Amino acid sequence: MVNPQTLNKAVTLGQQVGHIFVCTADPQGLPHVAVAGEITMDSAKDQVAVAAWFCPGTVANVQFNRGVSLVVWEVNRDKGYQLLGEIVRVEDTGMLNGYAPEIEKKSILPQVRRRLVVRVTRILIFTQAPHTDQED
Numbered sequence: 001m002v003n004p005q006t007l008n009k010a011v012t013l014g015q016q017v018g019h020i021f022v023c024t025a026d027p028q029g030l031p032h033v034a035v036a037g038e039i040t041m042d043s044a045k046d047q048v049a050v051a052a053w054f055c056p057g058t059v060a061n062v063q064f065n066r067g068v069s070l071v072v073w074e075v076n077r078d079k080g081y082q083l084l085g086e087i088v089r090v091e092d093t094g095m096l097n098g099y100a101p102e103i104e105k106k107s108i109l110p111q112v113r114r115r116l117v118v119r120v121t122r123i124l125i126f127t128q129a130p131h132t133d134q135e136d
Contacts (some may be wrong), residue, residue, distance in 0.1 A: 002046055002135075006123050010081035011048055014039035014072040020050050021071040022116070024061035034058045039072070042117050048083065051115040059114065062087045068118055073126050080126035083118065091115040 014020045015038075022034045034057075036050035050070060062068070066086045073080030092112055125131050 002120050002123050004045055006081070007046070007048070007083075007120060008041070010072050010083055010123060011039050011041055013074060013079070013081065014070075017072065017074050021069075021073075022050055022052075022054075022058065023069040023071065024058055025065050025067065026061050027064040032057045032061055036116075039070070044119070046121075047088065047117055047119050049115050049117045051113065053111055054114050054116070059090070059112075062090060062116065068116070070118060070120075071126055078127050078129055082124040082126040083120045084122040084124065085118045085120040087116050088119050089117045091117070 018037060020036045020039045022036050023031060024034070025031050034052065034054055036052035036054075038051040040049050040051075041047070042049045048070070066088075068085060068087050070083040070085075071080065072083070092114055122135055124133055124135060
């Protein structure tokens with residue numbers, strides 16, 4: 001079980017820095033990194049949600065591999081957290097079609113804003129400084 005105070009600190013830091021790295025992998029283990037601009041606590045005490053206009057690669061990965069790493073890092077203070085867990089659900093929260101015609105000419109996929117709800121199972125310190133992978 002994760003420490004709720006540490007999880008709250010990580011979410012607060014993510015809200016302050018304004019970006020959260022979302023690391024997923026495809027069924028063969030090929031990693032993919034995306035960025036979300038929003039992180040919030042979800043209804044369950046061990047769950048957070050990240051929201052963004054995620055690319056199709058992120059969405060495809062989570063359909064086959066629910067494991068995820070969320071990284072919140074404030075570079076100037078070299079302070080951060082890595083939240084490890086499992087995506088419990090994906091929610092479509094918005095769709096645009098025709099908003100960016102120059103992009104849509106190249107692709108038939110509509111732009112969809114999604115919210116990934118993650119059950120956090122481990123919280124690690126994330127820093128450039130020497131550290132261990134012990135849970136915080």
